[in-house]
Amino acid sequence: MEKFFSNAERAEILTQALPYIKRYNGKIVVVKYGGNAMVNGQLKEQVMEDIVLLRLIGVKIVLVHGGGPEISETMQKLGKQTEFVDGLRVTDRETVDIVQMVLTGKVNKSLVNLLEMKGGQAMGISGMDGRLIEAKMKDERLGYVGEITQVNIRPVLDLLEKGYIPVISTMGCDRQGNAYNINGDTAAAHLAGALEAERLIMLTDIEGILRDRNDRSTLIPELDVEQARQLRAEGVIAGGMIPKVECCIEAIRRGVKNVVIMDGRVPHSILMEILTDEGAGTMIRGGANDDESQGA
Numbered sequence: 001m002e003k004f005f006s007n008a009e010r011a012e013i014l015t016q017a018l019p020y021i022k023r024y025n026g027k028i029v030v031v032k033y034g035g036n037a038m039v040n041g042q043l044k045e046q047v048m049e050d051i052v053l054l055r056l057i058g059v060k061i062v063l064v065h066g067g068g069p070e071i072s073e074t075m076q077k078l079g080k081q082t083e084f085v086d087g088l089r090v091t092d093r094e095t096v097d098i099v100q101m102v103l104t105g106k107v108n109k110s111l112v113n114l115l116e117m118k119g120g121q122a123m124g125i126s127g128m129d130g131r132l133i134e135a136k137m138k139d140e141r142l143g144y145v146g147e148i149t150q151v152n153i154r155p156v157l158d159l160l161e162k163g164y165i166p167v168i169s170t171m172g173c174d175r176q177g178n179a180y181n182i183n184g185d186t187a188a189a190h191l192a193g194a195l196e197a198e199r200l201i202m203l204t205d206i207e208g209i210l211r212d213r214n215d216r217s218t219l220i221p222e223l224d225v226e227q228a229r230q231l232r233a234e235g236v237i238a239g240g241m242i243p244k245v246e247c248c249i250e251a252i253r254r255g256v257k258n259v260v261i262m263d264g265r266v267p268h269s270i271l272m273e274i275l276t277d278e279g280a281g282t283m284i285r286g287g288a289n290d291d292e293s294q295g296a
Contacts, residue, residue, distance in 0.1 A: 193254020
């Protein structure tokens with residue numbers, strides 16, 4: 001049953017959010033919005049509403065997106081087989097053209113349009129624009145999958161300065177004009193580091209890090225880099241969570257204050273994370289004695 005709040009209750013809720021609004025006003029928060037968390041149209045609209053609201057209260061939001069399901073769907077329609085090696089899509093010349101078409105075209109512009117419809121000012125760019133993300137071939141077996149060599153963050157800063165929400169698709173390029181498919185989590189970590197972001201939020205389709213993968217009540221709300229490494233050694237962090245946590249650690253190493261992995265399928269999870277004490281998902285932070293927590 002829908003809950004109705006009186007005007008006084010609404011005012012009280014806003015008052016309780018005030019310390020968090022002060023804390024994040026003028027700060028950069030990078031949101032990585034990926035893959036399966038983007039599938040539900042209604043939830044996608046709520047995520048865009050949250051992002052617009054945060055921008056309107058002074059948080060400088062940068063949205064970095066993937067689009068794996070859309071890429072796979074388009075490849076299937078075109079009769080092209082999808083192949084993965086170590087969780088990364090094998091990307092030949094034809095596939096990189098498809099990835100570029102889907103990510104920088106369909107997905108990017110649909111998110112920009114949605115943000116604008118919700119009252120925000122958004123500008124879509126790819127990692128190829130302004131040589132935002134320079135890359136080289138990561139592994140010949142993977143084809144045109146890129147390893148980031150440099151981030152040129154000026155275009156993003158210019159958009160933030162003018163009040164836009166930058167919406168970034170994770171393509172990269174090299175000096176020879178080759179386009180590369182860049183892992184979205186990796187790109188978000190590098191971009192957040194270059195921006196010296198206050199926080200990187202990884203929206204995904206899992207609750208966070210669970211001590212028991214079959215029991216949601218075992219969610220680990222917070223841990224530092226060393227504890228994360230220990231959980232990986234113990235096998236608690238395993239499978240597809242390993243590269244995601246590695247990207248979190250990389251972001252912290254590059255100067256991001258903390259990183260949160262959380263379930264993008266939960267309505268208004270971003271607002272819960274930024275504007276309440278409770279938060280959402282699992283926060284990874286640099287430890288006080290950890291060399292990789294510089295800037296935290």
